[in-house]
Amino acid sequence: MSKLVRSLTIPFSVLLIAAVGFSACGGPSGGTSSSTTVKSASLTGAGATFPAPLYTKWFDEYHKLTGVKVNYQPIGSGGGISQIIEGTVDFGASDGIMTAEQQSKAESRRGPILHIPMTSGAVAVVYNLAGIGSGQLKLSGDILADIYLKKITKWNDPAVASLNPGIALPDAPIAVVHRSDGSGTTYIFTNYLSKISPEWGSRVGNATSVNWPGDIGGQGNAGVAGQVQQIPNSIGYVELAYAEQNKMSWATLKNKAGNFIEPTLEATTRAAEGVILPDDMKVMLTDSGNAEAYPVVGFTWMLVYVNQADKSKGETLAKVLWWAIHEGQEYTGALGYARLADSVVTRAENQLLSIKYQEQPLLSR
Amino acid sequence: MQNSKTMQAPSHKRGNSGTSGARRLGDRIFFNATLIFALLIVAILIGLLIVLNMDAMPAINKFGLAFLTDSSWDPVKEVFGALPAIYGTLLSSIIGLVIAVPVSLGAAIFLAELAPRWLSRPGSFLIEMLAAIPSVIIGLWGLFVMVPVIRNPVESWLGSTLGFLPLFQGPPFGVGFLAAGVILAIMIIPIITAVSREVMEAVPDTQREAMLALGATRWEMIQKAVLPYCRSGLTGAIILGLGRALGETMAVTMVIGNSYAITESLFSPGVTIASKIASEFSEASGDVYIGSLVELALVLFVITLLVNIIARLLVWRMTTVKAVIG
Numbered sequence: 001m002s003k004l005v006r007s008l009t010i011p012f013s014v015l016l017i018a019a020v021g022f023s024a025c026g027g028p029s030g031g032t033s034s035s036t037t038v039k040s041a042s043l044t045g046a047g048a049t050f051p052a053p054l055y056t057k058w059f060d061e062y063h064k065l066t067g068v069k070v071n072y073q074p075i076g077s078g079g080g081i082s083q084i085i086e087g088t089v090d091f092g093a094s095d096g097i098m099t100a101e102q103q104s105k106a107e108s109r110r111g112p113i114l115h116i117p118m119t120s121g122a123v124a125v126v127y128n129l130a131g132i133g134s135g136q137l138k139l140s141g142d143i144l145a146d147i148y149l150k151k152i153t154k155w156n157d158p159a160v161a162s163l164n165p166g167i168a169l170p171d172a173p174i175a176v177v178h179r180s181d182g183s184g185t186t187y188i189f190t191n192y193l194s195k196i197s198p199e200w201g202s203r204v205g206n207a208t209s210v211n212w213p214g215d216i217g218g219q220g221n222a223g224v225a226g227q228v229q230q231i232p233n234s235i236g237y238v239e240l241a242y243a244e245q246n247k248m249s250w251a252t253l254k255n256k257a258g259n260f261i262e263p264t265l266e267a268t269t270r271a272a273e274g275v276i277l278p279d280d281m282k283v284m285l286t287d288s289g290n291a292e293a294y295p296v297v298g299f300t301w302m303l304v305y306v307n308q309a310d311k312s313k314g315e316t317l318a319k320v321l322w323w324a325i326h327e328g329q330e331y332t333g334a335l336g337y338a339r340l341a342d343s344v345v346t347r348a349e350n351q352l353l354s355i356k357y358q359e360q361p362l363l364s365r
Numbered sequence: 366m367q368n369s370k371t372m373q374a375p376s377h378k379r380g381n382s383g384t385s386g387a388r389r390l391g392d393r394i395f396f397n398a399t400l401i402f403a404l405l406i407v408a409i410l411i412g413l414l415i416v417l418n419m420d421a422m423p424a425i426n427k428f429g430l431a432f433l434t435d436s437s438w439d440p441v442k443e444v445f446g447a448l449p450a451i452y453g454t455l456l457s458s459i460i461g462l463v464i465a466v467p468v469s470l471g472a473a474i475f476l477a478e479l480a481p482r483w484l485s486r487p488g489s490f491l492i493e494m495l496a497a498i499p500s501v502i503i504g505l506w507g508l509f510v511m512v513p514v515i516r517n518p519v520e521s522w523l524g525s526t527l528g529f530l531p532l533f534q535g536p537p538f539g540v541g542f543l544a545a546g547v548i549l550a551i552m553i554i555p556i557i558t559a560v561s562r563e564v565m566e567a568v569p570d571t572q573r574e575a576m577l578a579l580g581a582t583r584w585e586m587i588q589k590a591v592l593p594y595c596r597s598g599l600t601g602a603i604i605l606g607l608g609r610a611l612g613e614t615m616a617v618t619m620v621i622g623n624s625y626a627i628t629e630s631l632f633s634p635g636v637t638i639a640s641k642i643a644s645e646f647s648e649a650s651g652d653v654y655i656g657s658l659v660e661l662a663l664v665l666f667v668i669t670l671l672v673n674i675i676a677r678l679l680v681w682r683m684t685t686v687k688a689v690i691g
Contacts, residue, residue: 076647099650173536180623180640182440182648205441208648216538216634217623219644226508231516231538 041316042069047080047093050184050239051119051300054337055093058328059320068316077184078208084303085109090317092303093118095184096208097282111307115282116351117299117344118324119337122268123189124243124250125296127235128228129155129170133249135262138163140254141196141287141295147174147235148193149200150214155233163254170233177227177236180217182208188298189237192286237296240268241336257291267294268338281347297338304355311357318355318363325349417663424656432660438625438641440649445657447664449627453542453635454668457617458610460546460631465554466603472554473561478587489562496555504616507548512539512620515547520632535630540622543631548616553606560605564598565591597680604676611669614639638665 045055052074059070075083077094084092085106097115098106106113125144127137143159146152152159155169179186187208194201204210216231218224221242228236228248240263243250252260256274261267274290277283285297302321308314325348329339340348355362418425424432424445435446472492476485516539523533568591576590592599622634623644638661649655 078648078650081650102650175536175538180618181644205439207441208650209440209645211437211439211441212624215622215624216540217636217644219618219623223508223619227540230509230513 041312042071043090043313043317043320044071044073045080045091045093045302046073046075046083046089047303048077048095048184048300049074050095050121051093051337054119054332054335057331057335058324061328061331062320062323065323068320070320076182077187078182080303084113084305090313091321093301094303095121095298095300096187097284097301098303106305110305110309112305114304114306114351114354115280115301116304116321116325116348117281117340118302118321119329119332119340120268120272120285120297120299121188121337122240122263122265122271122294123185123192123237123296123298124240124248124263125235125237125253126225126228126243126248126250128230128232128249130232132167132169134247135250135252136164136167137249137251138254138260139251141192144253145193145197145200148176148178148212148214149197149203150176172233175216175231175234176214177216177218177224177231177234178212178214179209179221179224179237180219183220184208184298184300185221185237185239186210188284188286188296191284191298192296195284195287239336240265244336253295255291255293255295256287256289259291261292261294263294263296265333265336265338267292268297269341270294271297272299272341272344277343277347279347279350281344281351299344306354306356308355308357308362311362314355314357315362318352322349322352322363325352414666417659417666421656421660421663423652424660427653428657432657433664436625436627440645440654443651443653445653447638447661449625450636450638450641450661451664451668452627453545453621454611454637454639454665456542456635457545457549457621457637458607460542461549461553461610462603462607464547464550465557465606468550469554469557469602469606470561470599472558473565474587474591476558477562477565478591479583489559492555492558494555495551496559500552500613500616501619503548503552504619507544507616507620508540511547512544515539515544519543524632531629532631535628535632537632538622538634540620541630541632541634542621545617545621545635545637546631548620549610549613552613552616553610556609557602557606560602561599564595564602567598568594597683600676600680600683604672607672607676608669611672612639612665614643618643638662638668 052072055072055074059072063069072093077096080089080092080094081098081102083089085102087110094115098113103113125139129137139160140163143152143163146159153173154171155174156171161169187206190200190204190206190210193204194206204213216227216234218227218236221238224236224238225242225246225248228234228238229246238248243263250263252262255261270290271285271288271293274288274293275283275285281299281301283299285299287295288297304317304321308317325340325345329345332339353361353363353365428435428445432445432447433451434448435444436448437444437446438449439445476489476492480488516537520533520537520539520543524535524537527533572590572594573586576586581589617637618640621636621640623636623640624634625636625641626633628635642658642661646655646658649658
């Protein structure tokens with residue numbers, strides 16, 4: 001019996017090795033020869049962690065539909081930007097706009113680079129106050145800035161109390177929690193505070209990580225949420241989806257029109273309808289003028305070169321992204337992301353139509 | 366030149382003792398292979414230093430020595446200084462050592478000298494198992510289990526009873542230097558205990574017997590015969606623990622509170638070099654910002670090197686003093 005098994009194992013293992021070898025060879029050779037269909041093509045991208053669950057879902061669904069494989073590595077927006085500048089990936093992804101220095105670096109190597117919006121996300125301001133439920137606490141941008149600047153240090157400060165009549169605010173110090181790691185969430189949050197408060201703009205500023213005046217840093221959304229849930233009388237900020245999953249209490253924020261708005265997906269989508277959208281879509285949606293918009297909202301972008309070096313890859317990439325801004329938007333709500341507003345989709349379409357290979361557009365309507 | 370001399374010496378010796386040429390060739394291959402491995406390690410170390418230096422250049426050029434004494438960290442205005450991170454690294458490691466050393470030495474003495482055999486074997490095994498827990502898991506446990514306990518009752522009790530000392534002032538957040546020190550102590554106790562126990566077990570029984578024969582109690586025997594005999598080994602064990610504490614990253618990042626400031630209170634949040642790098646490296650952009658993070662790594666490199674040199678000197682001094690006494 002054992003002899004039989006042994007005599008069979010050798011041919012089997014040879015077969016196995018051969019099969020593995022063939023399939024390994026099959027992938028890349030199919031991708032490079034342009035005569036075969038785009039089905040076997042594969043793309044690589046890297047960047048922001050915030051939209052990673054949505055991107056993974058998209059690329060999984062797209063693979064089922066078309067057979068195209070897209071490999072996305074959520075290494076952080078900063079990493080995504082440097083990888084696309086180096087040209088080691090087919091597309092990058094970022095929650096923040098590339099700096100002028102980064103853009104000129106990229107342009108000098110491979111020409112103009114597009115920021116194509118894929119979805120938008122909101123940052124919820126969360127708190128831990130005994131007896132004050134979710135949505136009950138009202139805050140405005142300048143009060144939020146003063147709390148994060150450590151100028152307002154107690155919950156029963158007259159400025160906070162005047163916005164919240166009828167709520168018993170404790171006579172306790174505010175423990176201020178922020179993200180300690182560099183993140184797009186921080187970029188959106190500090191962008192909002194910079195727009196509202198000139199003092200924040202000059203003292204702290206807007207970046208993926210800043211020089212925080214106050215208190216405690218948590219590692220990632222989980223770290224901030226953990227600190228806020230544990231420390232009584234604390235305040236923090238996390239992605240909307242994260243606040244929802246953890247059933248955290250969030251504040252309603254006063255928007256530009258003077259309305260107090262809860263962070264919802266609908267109010268997030270509305271934000272794009274109160275901001276003048278430039279054609280290159282490099283715009284922050286914070287402090288939107290729309291009366292129903294939540295004020296701390298930002299796009300997350302795919303970074304793609306206008307001039308593609310490889311025709312089949314470029315074409316595949318443009319098609320994947322076209323699918324993402326249309327059919328792909330169906331998957332946003334279930335995963336906690338906000339749909340793109342129609343006006344945004346139109347502009348993103350124009351951006352995708354501008355992608356070309358040797359001066360020939362790769363997509364047509 | 367030096368190399369070829371030492372290379373010939375061993376083969377010559379063996380040649381005289383009458384071994385075959387093939388064996389001599391084998392020896393030579395073996396010698397060269399091991400030499401290459403040894404040089405490889407040195408090359409990696411030097412390569413590491415060169416690469417770190419190159420990447421840190423934009424920051425070194427911009428800030429110079431002020432990098433070590435400045436205490437701001439502002440990615441927006443691109444002003445960076447390392448002082449709070451150096452302070453936090455040293456402070457959290459010292460707290461860790463202050464807690465870990467008595468516990469570890471006590472445990473090691475018990476396991477090596479006092480415990481019955483049926484207890485000492487599984488006991489040491491369990492302590493060594495503690496060292497195998499990944500640091501991220503210790504960090505999560507620290508954040509969700511240990512930090513609430515530190516906040517209340519530990520910090521609120523310390524604040525109300527010893528609050529007159531600057532060490533125990535400020536709001537009890539839970540996260541901060543104290544939490545980082547405790548988590549580091551938990552992580553280095555297994556190492557210090559395991560090494561100390563082995564060092565103590567290596568003390569010859571004749572030493573103990575001689576002491577007991579003089580009429581010493583068990584405690585006097587341990588204190589006067591065992592501990593002095595293995596003092597250098599124990600120092601080594603502590604330094605090994607300190608080395609791990611200085612470089613520990615994930616667990617500390619999760620409980621230290623990540624605030625870039627120098628405060629004397631153990632309750633306040635702080636930062637270490639390793640936690641700063643881990644937090645910000647992936648999203649850092651711009652040559653000066655990345656350069657500053659890399660320069661932090663260089664500083665940590667130098668600190669660990671200095672600690673090791675000081676430890677070597679200590680061990681060396683102790684052994685020579687002992688030799689003189691002996």
